[in-house]
Amino acid sequence: MPSKEAWKRLAQNQAWREKNRAYMREYTNKTRREAREAAILHYGGKCKCCGEIRFEFLAIHHLNGGGNKHRKSLKLSGAEFCRWLKNRNWPEGYGILCHNCNGSHGFYRYCPHDKEREIASESRDPFFKLDHLPYTNSN
Ligand SMILES: [Zn+2]
Ligand SMILES: [Zn+2]
Secondary structure, rough: OOOHHHHHHHHHHHHHHHHHEEEEHHHHHHHHHHHHHHHHHHOOOOOOOOOOOOOOHHHEOOOOHHHHHHHHHHHHHHHHHHHHHHOOOOOOOOEEEEEEHHHHHHOOOHHHHHHHHHHHHHOHHHHHOOOOHHOOOOO
């Protein structure tokens, strides 16, 4: 039987460990977030397809395709990949896409925004020339 003192210490220890675990989780989330933010800002800060700027929606995108394969070959998580880019002084060949556009490009090899942009550029309807439509931005 452990002594009363020992029990107390153990309980305190557990509380400490729990607190510490929560702290560590928060800390890694924060550093991950910072790594992602830095990379996203460096590569333009918005989806180059639809102009989405909320960084939670954004992801680094390999411009020549094969980004996932490349990343997997490096065995890096998303945030680690962001750090990898930073450590290499932001190599060329990467851009920002939001998860919608990135997913569509990955899955269908095109984004519906491309088609909408095409329609908008051909249309003489002034509705398509309005600035509030993301796909009328050429960038
Ligand atoms: Zn997008
Ligand atoms: Zn798009």
